[in-house]
Amino acid sequence: MAKASILLESGTNEVEILEFILGGQSFGVNVLKIQAIERYDPKRVTRIHHSHPSVIGTLRFRDHCLTMIDLGKEMDTSDRADEPGFESGKPENGEGTAAKLVLVMEFNQLKTAFLVHGVNRIHRVSWESINPLSPYLSSSDSKFTGSLQIKGREILLVDMEKIVTEILPRGQFQFSVEQVSDEALSRQRAERTILLAEDSAVLRKHVAEELHRGGYTSLRAFANGRECYDELVRLTAEADAAGRPVSDSVAALISDIEMPAMDGLALCRWVKQNRQTQDMPVIMFSSLINDQIVSKCRAVGADAYIAKPQFVELVNLLDQHTGLLEPAGV
Structure with missing residues (x-):
């Protein structure tokens, strides 16, 4: 599925958040980071042994060979997928897809692929409606930068930069x-x-x-x-x-x-x-x-x-x- 983005006027304090699903829980990421959304095909992935536990392998994407990260494993949300009748690719309200998808993202001058359990939709919201995390949750160990309430459910915004930096330090120094x-x-x-x-x-x-x-x-x-x-x-x-x-x-x-x-x-x-x-x-x-x-x-x-x-x-x-x-x- 090709990337879709509505251009927002500069400085209006608005953002588009893609809601994706891991273990039935809703998470979010800025649409501007998304390069593409594709169905997960294990045959396209080359496994890498002795790598980080959350790294599945490499994925061929257009002219690039991308590191592919299992975001469910990294966020520790994989376990519920084994529960009877539980669809990990849908939020608990039952919306969204139930098929595993790959989110190809680009930030910090690096393209990376992330395996997720499903995608719900894109939400256009004001940054004012996004709540900063409490001082305790916003510590240096946190993988989140804020949260958003949509139709009674909480969407946690993921600090993708922190995740990639920890898994793929790649000469940051x-x-x-x-x-x-x-x-x-x-x-x-x-x-x-x-x-x-x-x-x-x-x-x-x-x-x-x-x-x-x-x-x-x-x-x-x-x-x-x-x-x-x-x-x-x-x-x-x-x-x-x-x-x-x-x-x-x-x-x-x-x-x-x-x-x-x-x-x-x-x-x-x-x-x-x-x-x-x-x-x-x-x-x-x-x-x-x-x-x-x-x-x-x-x-x-x-x-x-x-x-x-x-x-x-x-x-x-x-x-x-x-x-x-x-x-x-x-």
């Missing part, structure tokens, strides 16, 4: 920033306060570590766009009352795109339409940088956009947009 050795440059970077909006606890920690290594030690992180927006509103009011520009408090904003409550595009649009913050550099740092997303970033006025996990280039962009010309070391 090649993008790491070297420890800054220039004391003057380190001091200049440390003087600049950077705001980060990122819903993944794992990535918030990782970005902080990389930026700190590069000298950007004054980093303030927020779990979604709404929290960052609230802080920017507070800082703007504070700056106005003191008769000084917001740039005295914030040098730049780094934002993910997919986030509960308020996404990065809506956050960027607000920053660029607000008189006090319109000159603040905004860098979109997302797993979903493709031609369509680039157009959306430009439409909301983003100063730059870069795909995760290119941390060296992220530091270079911070240098460029905060007035430092020295490039980060590779």
